[in-house]
Amino acid sequence: MSLNVNKMKYVLVIPDGCADEPQASLGGKTPLQAAKTPNMDAISKAGIIGQTDNVPESMPSGSDVGTMSLFGYDPHEFHTGRAPLEAAAQGIELFPGDWAIRCNLVTVEDGKMKSFTAGQISNDVAAELVGLMQKQTCGSEHWKFYPGVSYRNLLVYRARGGKAPFADDTYTVPPHDITDQPIDESLPMGSGGCDLRELMEKSVELFAECESNQKRTENGELAATQAWLWGQGSRPNLEPFIERYGVRSAVITAVDLLRGIGKLLGWDVIEVEGATGYLDTDYAAKGRAAIEALRGDLDFVVVHVEATDEASHEGHADAKVKALEEIDEKIVGPVHEYLKSTGEYRILVCPDHPTFLRTKTHSHGYVPFTMCGAGIESKNVPSYDEVQAAASGDTIDNGYELMGRFLKK
Structure with missing residues (x-):
């Protein structure tokens, strides 16, 4: 059953695996705290911040499970494995x-x-x-x-x-x-x-x-x-997103896993020249592609960036901080500014799962989200990071519930 939503523009930005622990090399701060992210912070200040658990403890932590939750599908019900999504x-x-x-x-x-x-x-x-x-x-x-x-x-x-x-x-x-x-x-x-x-x-x-x-x-x-x-x-049986949520959607990513989920959900998959799925990806090109997609008849655009996850896998704290700053400056900032000119909108920033620099791998646990826009009352939280999210008291234990909350006016 689809939600009854008024026509707005929606954007979800996924800094893959950006949630982390405090780092000694960053003065006891997490990469999100250490990074200069004025645009993500502005969303938190204008709207709300909280934390969500996208990967059930009983399932392996990875982007296949985490993004399925983030897109509003209970992985216990729909997840069959990672490779079938990439095959799609x-x-x-x-x-x-x-x-x-x-x-x-x-x-x-x-x-x-x-x-x-x-x-x-x-x-x-x-x-x-x-x-x-x-x-x-x-x-x-x-x-x-x-x-x-x-x-x-x-x-x-x-x-x-x-x-x-x-x-x-x-x-x-x-x-x-x-x-x-x-x-x-x-x-x-x-x-x-x-x-x-x-x-x-x-x-x-x-x-x-x-x-x-x-x-x-x-x-x-x-x-x-x-x-x-x-x-x-084996092949999963995913209900089309437009039937479930009532919005026409697209995904921008350099990773086959996200392309596959998008295709199975009936989304447009937007290819961006210079998008690599690594630290050298063209962040600005992704931002421009999102704005161009929003100018059309799409209601909802997802921008996924793998760079933060790759930095964690390699154990490079400075690279993770730099990737977050690039996402903030070249994707979140320009996209949010454009949304403000379109009328009613909502924007959400949320990773799929934590990826710890300490272990160089994905982990279970809560990740911070922040959203603002039409119908969302400001809580005036000054910054977007794990500590502020945990202190907010806004906790979603079943991550797949966040999408319905984001799209419902």
Whole structure:
């Protein structure tokens, strides 16, 4: 059942994984407290601030679960895995019995996960490695590898009317959760685990024989040492967003996961030149693209920025602060200023989950949100950060409830 909303313009900005802990290197402040974010602070002062829990404790912490909650869908009901969402982004259709699996290209040294991105491996080398893995499985009609962007690739199991080797007890671990840790206890287990481990083991030899991959080492870059398979799942059944909430929507992102969720929800997916999904993304181009989208007949635009999450995965506090300041100056500021000229509007800033610099990985827990606009009475809180959000007394335990509150006038 859709909400009865008057026509307004809505924007959600997602600084992925920006929520964090106090850092000694930042004088005991969190990155949000240390960053100069006058535009986010202005939203907090003009509206409200609070905290929301987007990832249920019983589910793995990641953007697949966190953003599904943030977009207003209970992950307990709708989440089937991360890879199916990314398959949708690539236009890969999953049929009954089919499963999608994330295929990272990673660097493992001395039995430890040195880099879950293989040093941000280039697209051309990644595509060659994925092609080699496809050749090794050419004797099977069930397995199909699909190249993506850099280290992010996909493997699909086609059931072809049969029964997949996977089940709900299949257990995999995201490689970004074990940075600098031994990999032995994080290998795939349960139904299908043996199949996945066998493919991963075969990739080690293939990658070692690939000349363009090994040349990366000669150039002072990290070579991919193997594939890492994780995030498996079947196609989710998501109710179209316009039927659920009554607004026409679009998403701006450089990450396939968000593209996939957007497509499954019936959103427009806006591609932006210079958007990389990394710290070097073109923040200003994303801001301009959001404003241009709002000039059309769309009601709701989501701007997702991965840079803050990547900074945490690499353990770089200064880079996380800089990314927050870029988001504030080049996306939140210009977009909010434009919204003020359109009539009635609302703007919301909220990350999907915390990503701690200390652990270099995603975490469970509350994240701060702030929103302002039509019908939202100001609480006059001077800044947007974790401490102010916790002190506000405004806590949403089920993160999927925030979207309905944001869109309901």
